[in-house]
Amino acid sequence: MDEYIKRLITAEHAARQAGKYLIEVLPEKRDIDKKGIINLVTEVDRNSEKLIHEIITGHFPEDGFLAEEGTKSSPDKKGGSEFTWIVDPLDGTTNYAHRLPIFCVSIAIVKKGIPCVGCIYNPVLDECFTAQKEKGAFLNGKPIRVSTTDKLIDSLLATGFPYDIRESDDDNLDNFAMFYKKAQAVRRAGSAALDIAYLACGRFDGFWEFKLSSWDIAAGIVIVEEAGGVVSKFNGEPVDIFKGEILASNGLIHSQMLKILEMTKKQR
DSSP states (O other): OOHHHHHHHHHHHHHHHHHHHHHHHTTSOOOEEESSSSOEEEHHHHHHHHHHHHHHHHHOTTSEEEETTSOEEOOOGGGTOOEEEEEEEEEOHHHHHTTOSOOEEEEEEEETTEEEEEEEEETTTTEEEEEETTSOEEETTEEOOOOOOOOGGGOEEEEOOOTTTTTOSOOSHHHHHHHHHHSSEEEOOSOHHHHHHHHHTTSOSEEEEOSOOHHHHHHHHHHHHHTTOEEEOTTSSOOOTTTOOEEEEOSTTHHHHHHHHHHHHHHO
16 A cells, blocks of 8 residues: 555544544533643543544554654654654644634645645544545545635635744734735634635635744645635745745635735835
8 A cells, every 4th residue: 555545544543532532522611721822622622632643653663653742753764754644633723622623634645845645633523534645635535626716805714823922023913914905805723724625625715924833734734725715925936844834725826925925025
């Protein structure tokens, strides 16, 4: 079996098992810690990460592993592995902590720093978005494509705000204000990975955000590109998943979104 297919199957299994756990314990009271003023982490994040790590290392012990809550290992070069798993065990922790049912599990596999397999699972709706380089993108096994909206004024966009919004002037509020006036509407749901997955299946037409982590965007990049979308930095250059800046769209409104971001930058 193809090395990508084997890893994609394991990624989906791990994401679904973690998602099942998240749903099972959602009604329970939980301890909540803070990594920052508004950056939350719960024991559920850590338990979900542990579950995923055990599944993945059980199948691919030679691969590297990088996850939001700190689990980390480098690829086994002696074993010849070029793959690293990048995992967000619970994207949308603040939503989850408030029992707002908008969250997901995100698992990506990168080869030499380039995302090649992506899996984003929304356990609330039992929707699993998957993609493999040059093999297409799928939702629960059925092919998906980005939207065909070609005008920004007709577009539904999504974004988010950085955790240091109280300390930094680079807070995305200026971009948000500009896009809100130029697009049909803008949504801020609280899960970047899920926003990108929804873009891939045509629910959103565009997405932008910055100060993100690799586990927020790596899986979504593969899924959007394989669904026919376009991903770049705010200046149109290729995305670096470790830099945290991303503009994703259906491709048809990409240049229009780039112009807005450039316009906002000049007004600062």
